Amino acid sequence: xxxxxxxxxxxxxxxxxxxxxxxxxxxxxxxxxxxxxxxxxxxxxxxxxxxxxxxxxxxxxxxxxxxxxxxxxxxxxxxxxxxxxxxxxxxxxxxxxxxxxxxxxxxxxxxxxxxxxxxxxxxxxxxxxxxxxxxxxxxxxxxxxxxxxxxxxxxxxx
Numbered sequence: 001x002x003x004x005x006x007x008x009x010x011x012x013x014x015x016x017x018x019x020x021x022x023x024x025x026x027x028x029x030x031x032x033x034x035x036x037x038x039x040x041x042x043x044x045x046x047x048x049x050x051x052x053x054x055x056x057x058x059x060x061x062x063x064x065x066x067x068x069x070x071x072x073x074x075x076x077x078x079x080x081x082x083x084x085x086x087x088x089x090x091x092x093x094x095x096x097x098x099x100x101x102x103x104x105x106x107x108x109x110x111x112x113x114x115x116x117x118x119x120x121x122x123x124x125x126x127x128x129x130x131x132x133x134x135x136x137x138x139x140x141x142x143x144x145x146x147x148x149x150x151x152x153x154x155x156x157x158x
Contacts, residue, residue, distance in 0.1 A: 002148070003089075004046060004105040005113045006066075006132040009034035009153075011058040022056045022081075033130040033153030034062045038069045040156035041132060044149060048072065049101035052092060054081035054108050062130070063107040070105075084112040086119035089140050120145035128152045 009030030017024045026034070048070055053063035055076040063074045075096040079088050098104045106113070114127040121135060122143035134148040 008059040008062040009130040036156040048103045048105040050098040052096045
């Protein structure tokens with residue numbers, strides 16, 4: 001299975017946001033950066049069968065940009081926002097009916113997407129906003145996966 005672990009795009013700064021944090025949206029820069037990363041994912045052959053996202057506005061917006069590009073619906077899963085880890089990954093996939101999928105895009109938050117990447121590959125990266133890692137998994141065990149590539153909006157082709 002290939003899992004794409006994507007961090008949401010740049011959102012309105014939480015110090016400037018007066019509403020509930022879960023409603024904090026992407027900035028125009030965040031929308032554009034996420035779109036660049038998703039276009040780069042397509043250039044690299046990404047073809048997710050399902051898109052799973054945290055229900056927070058910024059992750060849902062990022063996921064909907066991907067949904068439009070890949071012509072897929074978005075499944076919102078609370079566990080991607082709270083308590084997401086390599087240990088909860090199987091239940092997230094089950095909850096989204098993605099257990100049999102060959103490719104899954106998960107859009108979440110830092111530090112959890114970075115922690116999951118490190119848990120399943122043994123690799124730590126600087127997960128900028130909007131960044132995405134492609135991880136090949138044969139099992140969901142510590143350090144059993146391989147990171148195929150990692151892209152940020154700065155490294156995506158223009």
